[in-house]
Amino acid sequence: MKNTLSRRERVKLANRKAILSAAEEVFAQKGFYAATTDEIAERAEFSKGALYTYFRSKEEIFLSLMREKVGSLEKKIKESIKVTLNPIEGIENLIKAHLEFFEENKEFFQIMASERGRFEMGIKNRLRRELMRRFQSYLKEVEGVMKAAVDNKELKAIDPNHLAIALIGMIHSFTAQWILTGGESSLMELSPVITMLFFGGAKG
Amino acid sequence: MKNTLSRRERVKLANRKAILSAAEEVFAQKGFYAATTDEIAERAEFSKGALYTYFRSKEEIFLSLMREKVGSLEKKIKESIKVTLNPIEGIENLIKAHLEFFEENKEFFQIMASERGRFEMGIKNRLRRELMRRFQSYLKEVEGVMKAAVDNKELKAIDPNHLAIALIGMIHSFTAQWILTGGESSLMELSPVITMLFFGGAKG
DNA sequence: TCTAAAACTGACCAATTGGTCAAACATAAC
DNA sequence: GTTATGTTTGACCAATTGGTCAGTTTTAGA
Structure with missing residues (x-):
């Protein structure tokens, strides 16, 4: 049993994790303020727009x-x-x-x-x-x-x-x-x- | 003996100290990146332009x-x-x-x-x-x-x-x-x- | 008082960046 | 294949900010 999530939901969750992981690197290297959403998006291999469907703000x-x-x-x-x-x-x-x-x-x-x-x-x-x-x-x-x-x-x-x-x-x-x-x-x-x-x- | 500095030089030095002291507060509160030169200038009671005659950059x-x-x-x-x-x-x-x-x-x-x-x-x-x-x-x-x-x-x-x-x-x-x-x-x-x-x- | 140099001001500029959105694309059910 | 729904894109916008500079004020000596 994988779990009760649909394929769509599982992909969403994995993407969310990938974004957080990319953000972790950027925040660690630059600090919260100097980190840019552009760089987080790039490292997570998403467009900036997509980031904002996963999270409401930086x-x-x-x-x-x-x-x-x-x-x-x-x-x-x-x-x-x-x-x-x-x-x-x-x-x-x-x-x-x-x-x-x-x-x-x-x-x-x-x-x-x-x-x-x-x-x-x-x-x-x-x-x-x-x-x-x-x-x-x-x-x-x-x-x-x-x-x-x-x-x-x-x-x-x-x-x-x-x-x-x-x-x-x-x-x-x-x-x-x-x-x-x-x-x-x-x-x-x-x-x-x-x-x-x-x-x-x-x-x- | 005050010292060998002219009045002008003494004022300059005191102003420099005041700017550093203002900067210290702002950097402590906001961090380097989020601190703004405008706020440092304001707290030191100088214009931004004056800051840049004392220091070359933030x-x-x-x-x-x-x-x-x-x-x-x-x-x-x-x-x-x-x-x-x-x-x-x-x-x-x-x-x-x-x-x-x-x-x-x-x-x-x-x-x-x-x-x-x-x-x-x-x-x-x-x-x-x-x-x-x-x-x-x-x-x-x-x-x-x-x-x-x-x-x-x-x-x-x-x-x-x-x-x-x-x-x-x-x-x-x-x-x-x-x-x-x-x-x-x-x-x-x-x-x-x-x-x-x-x-x-x-x-x- | 007059003058020249030093110091100061703040409007302005260019670059950056958080966040948006209309259009394009992908997916899945029928 | 068609359609409806969900997802992604990236150009764009408004706000912020480091830094500049032409013009004004202050200072100090004569």
């Missing part, structure tokens, strides 16, 4: 893309935590899951790093509100594991919010550096260093 | 601003390290210096966070090359303290580059969060948490 392309990516990041993180009841192991898995996700979604990471500070702009926009909601939800997820580990006395009695900020900061920093230096070697290889530094600190 | 405004800011960040970091010969204390001072600088230069931090991934664009540009050189130099400075501390056996035998990435990531992450939540309370207050987490890790 902003809708951007927000749809980000919403889907943030959603799947959150899903991946949730799953990585759920496989164990041990909070320490949960955090280890969470680090690995992040690195794996960013390695597979380099462009998304670049977009997020560059546009995160402007998510709040135009708060009235329905899609923007939903994007922010999902992003918050992802952060709360990380904070939740930290709280569990603190309650368990497995981590120091530090504000779980601070613990989450610290770990995410380290992960982002390593990922950004990995991208700047070409993104060739595997990002996952850094998982042990990050784990060790986060849990044990740098002092010898 | 890009030159941007790069001049960033070059000066990265330069003074590097200077501050260097000084914070130099006051002590003890590497651990040096790193503590470095954390404080970072937080102090970002607290006083919120806009610069926002610009850096959002445009860092595109510094490399147009590498042929002289100003761009110089900006990158200064930025590398700043990173090397941080790496240098880490290496000293590792050689001293005060930190674990970890690649100093990794140690620098981890610490800077934590600092950036806390700063970004502080800005997102309004930037009201003092960022410096977070210095003990960061210091403790970096040296001692999260494990209880």
